[in-house]
Amino acid sequence: MARTVEKLPALAREPRRRLPRDIPRFLLLCVLAMIFLTPIYWMISTSLKPESDTIAQPVQWIPARPTLENYREILASPDGNILRWTWNSVVMAFGYTFVSVTLCVLAAYPLARMRFWGREAWFWFVLSSMMVPGIVTLIPLYIMMIQLNWIDTYHALIWPGVAQAFGVFMLRQFFLGIPRELEEAARMDGANSLQVLRHVILPLSVPALVTLGVFSFMASWNNYVWPLFVVHGDMQTLPVGITLFSSRYVTDYGKLMAGTAIAALPVLVAYLFAQRYLVQGIALTGMKD
Template identity: 40%
Template sequence: MTAVRSGSTPASGPRTHEDRTAPRAPQPPRRAGERTGARRPGAAGGPAARRLRRSLLHLVLGVVAALYLSPLLYMLTTSLKTRGEAGATEPRWTPDPFTLDAYRHVLGSTDSPVMQWFLNSLLAATAHAALVLATATPAAYALARMDFRGRGVIFAGVVATLFVPPVILLVPNFLIVNELAWVDTLPAIVVPAAAGAFGVFFLRQFFLTLPGELEEAAEIDGCNRWQIFVRVVLPLARPALVTLALLSFLTNWNDFLWPLYVLLSPESLTLPAGLANFQGANNIRYDLLMAGAVIASVPVLLLYVVAQRWVIEGVSRSGLKG
C-alpha cells in the first residue's frame, strides 16, 4: 500500500467529520475590478447609463406634461387675443397684440353677469360637497365597520347604481325637483346628486384600511359607537374626507347639463351654464369663452394646490387605482 503523504487530500473516499469541520485555507484577495459570478442588485450599468435612463425618463415625462398643459396654455393665450385673432381660421399660440379686452368685457358685462355666476357656482359646489360628506360618511362607516344582516346585499346595491348612466336620471330628477318647486333655485343643483354611490364606496374602502384595535381600545375606555365614530374614526379619515369633498366640489363646479335644465333665469345660472351664452347660432366669441374658462379654472387649481397632500394620501390609502 502506498502511504498518503502528510498534508495531502485523499483522492477518493468519503469525507470524515474532521474533514468537513477543518478550517479552509484562506483565499487570495480579488483584484480591483475583477468580475464575480453573482451581480449585486443595482450594479448593472455605470453612472453614465443611469444618467441616460434618468434623462430619457425626464424627457418622456416632460412630453406627457406638455401634452396635458397645452390646452390650458392655449386657453390662456386665446383669452389675451383680440376678437378677430381669437376667431381666425389659422390659430396662433402667441397673442398679437396682447390685450385684456376679453376680461374687461366678461367682468363688466350687464347682459352676462359672470361674477354672479361665479358666486352661484361657488355656493352650490360648497353646499354640495358638505352634503355629500354628511350623507356618505355615516353610510360608509356602517357598511365597513358594523356587522348586520344584509350588509353585503346593501353594498352591492349601492355599487350597482354606479353603472347607471347619469343622463337616464335627468327626466326623473327634473320631475321630482319640479314637484318640490325647486326649479330655478339653488337646491335644484345641490340636493339631487348629494346621495350618490361614489362617496359611499370611496369612504368604505378607506374605513376598511383602519385598524380595528383602535375602536376596540376606545370601546374598552367606555366610548359608545357614536363617540368612536366622531372621536376616533373621523380624525383618522381626514385625508379621505378632504379628497371626497374636493372631488364632489369639482363635480358640481364643472356640471353643465343639469344646471342648463333646471336653472332658467340668467341671474341663477352657474358659471359653466352661463358661459354658453357667449355662443350664438352663427357667432361664437372665442375670446370671451376662453376668458370665462380661465376664471372658472382658478378656484379648481387653487384647491388642488392647497389640498394635494390629502388627496394623494386619501386615494392611495383607499385602495383605488387610477
C-alpha cells in the same frame, strides 16, 4: 383597484442613474407636455388680445398688444352675470360636498363596523345603484324638480345627488382597515357610537375624507348635464353659463376665452394644491366619477 394597488408608484426604487439613456425620453416628455399645455396657453394668450389680433396672421403666440379689456368686458357683460354664476357654483359645490360627505360617513360607519340585520343586503343594494346610468334618472328627476317647485333653486343643484353610493363604498373600505382595538379602548371609556366615530375613526380617516371631498367637489363643480336643464338665467352655474357665452360671442374669441379662463383658472390653481389627493385617490380606489 383596491387590491392590486397597495402602494403608489415607487419613487424610492432607483437602481442607478442612467442619464444619457434618459435624454430621449426626457425630450419626448417635454414635447408631450408642451402639446398638453398648448390649449391652456392658447386660451390665456387669446384672452389677452384685442379682438382683431385673435385671428391675426401670422399667428401671434405672444400677444403683441396685451390688454385686460376682454376680462373687464366679460365681467360687465349684459349677456350674463359671470360673478353670480361663480357664486352659484361655489354654493352648489360646497353645499353638495358637505352634505354628501356627512351622509356617506354616517352610512359607511355601521356598514363597516356594526353587526345588524340586513347589513350585507343594504350595502349591495346601495352599491348596485352605481349600475344605473345617470341618463336613466335624468328625466324622472327633472319632473320631480318641477313637482317640488325646485326648478331654478339651489335645492335642485344640491340635494338630488347627495346620497352617492361611491362615497359609502369608498369610506366603508377605508374604515374596515382601521384597527378595531382603537375603538374598543374608547368604548371601555364609555364613548357611544357617535363619539367613537367622531373622536377615533374620523381623525384616522382624514386622507380618505379629503379624497372623497375633493372628488365630490370636483364632480359637483364640473357637473354640466344636470344644471344645464334645471337652472336658468341668473341661477346658472359657471360651466353652463360660459357655454352660453360661446353661442353669444361666436366670433369674438378674446372675450370668450376671457370667460373660459375665469372658469378654468381657479380650478387649475386649486389643482396645484389638491393634486396629491386626487392622484392618490384615483390610484387607491381605481375609480373616476
